[in-house]
Amino acid sequence: MLTPPAALHALLFAAGEPLSKQEIAKLLDIKPAEVKTALKALTASLEGSGVALIETEHAVELRTAPEAAPLVKKLRESELARDLGKASLETLAVIAYRTGSSRSEIDWVRGVNSSASIRTLLLRGLIEGSEDPNDKRRIRYSLTTEAFGHLGIKSAEDLPRADELMAMTQAAAEQEAVADSE
């Protein structure tokens, strides 16, 4: 069994955003006074750990410790500066030649899970997602105007071997719909 501060730690880590103290009390099924004690204990145990608890009047959040700021900056810079690599390049290509592809369609065409690549491409401003009007849980991806600019083209039709590769990608993605409905 987890101690209350450990449970709180796990909860905040998984949430990734500020949680209200009220919510915490409800999720951990403890009293507000106990939340206070747990917060105090967690703050103490995170001392010098590289990660810290940020507490406002009503909410709490986990963040990297202020001392880690230069390191986090270095991480972000390295994330943005490195080559896209095979996985992200493939993912971007599928989206470029088939605008509006969903994650499961990209996965299907590539044969591997593409979540990490999609994340990278979003972070680097090369693609953007929008809700499928027919299915709100499904996100459809397309290239950003900046990405088109970098590629030196105005639209997807200007991509090399556009007709041929678009048709092939379309055919491959359609198989996903079939496989999915089976």
Next chain:
Amino acid sequence: MLTPPAALHALLFAAGEPLSKQEIAKLLDIKPAEVKTALKALTASLEGSGVALIETEHAVELRTAPEAAPLVKKLRESELARDLGKASLETLAVIAYRTGSSRSEIDWVRGVNSSASIRTLLLRGLIEGSEDPNDKRRIRYSLTTEAFGHLGIKSAEDLPRADELMAMTQAAAEQEAVADSE
């Protein structure tokens, strides 16, 4: 100043995804041996904290501790693991207990073509493939941090009956290598 384990903690927390040990060494500007020491220290300091380190051969990721699963479920319902079929579980088991298995090795021990199972596991992000440095046409598979997360274990050593079953599958693979070279 942050200690190496604290810096590592901050880095992994900020990344929010698996980082390769190589990347960690570069970002922290330390040697691989020092990465190893820092990982060990961080694992120890996270003991009982609600958050744990998942370590594969090449990558590391921070995740909620297995004990926190019932609590996290309340927060992130969607993360519930979809069940794996018998064939996929067997394939996952071969790769788990003998990391770096190739498709022909998996086929050899299962007595059936495993490509469909491998594809399922790749699509779910539970395994990843990498080229065999000695034979570029051969892909070797290993578990991802996602797979360890779903199994609720921190590393391959925590696999059930790890020593016994790893020894057995290792012996099997050697037999296969002999059969393969004949």
Next chain:
Amino acid sequence: MDAHRPRTGFSIKTDSYEGPFELLLDLIEERKLLVNDLALTAITEEFIQHVRSQEAFPMEEAANFIQVAATLLLIKSKSLIPDLELTDEEDADVEDLKRRLLAYEKVREASRELARIYGKRVMVSAGERPAEPMFAPSRDLSAPALAEALARLLAAREEVEKLPEAKVKPMVTIEEMMDRLASRVQSAMTLTFKEFAGGTKEKVEVIVSFLALLELVKQGAVAAEQYEPHGDIRISHTDTSAVPKYG
């Protein structure tokens, strides 16, 4: 399925087997036996019944099952006819099957262990913090690089999809062999195994023939006799009033 095996009392869900090892191990475990020659001999018949009952096997799977059936037959015939000499290749097949089965037994144990823990205590990654996207292209990003990445990916897909077709080759079924053997026995009354299997070059076919023969012997439809250790096997109709005995 039970109707096919009234004597055994085992009920096996035949359509749920993806591969031959799974079926083999289930048959062995139901009898509480260990993986060895004795166990394999004991389950040969039922294994073969299973293969025979599967009309609609995908070809590649059928090949896997028939290959194993053939090796089981080798083990069984060796136990029935101790003088039977196996070729080096056949010996290797027998050893290989046993090794693989022992390895698969462990893999199955391992997969059951994983099934026990999979999804029970999921460790989740850090909650997604929506980061502010910052436009950051890379040196390896260009329109030709995209086209090339996609073309390579699609080509690799096509190759994978074509693969199973190429592997498929026509394979005799055990039923076909049984019919052929039965009719030839009835017309010729006596023939040797070499005559019967002669003309078929595929090893699997020869062995399937042998399997069919053993089945007929067991059912009492034919008699098989071998007069010297390495001699040929004589097959004759069991209706002794119609057929004079040789010897």
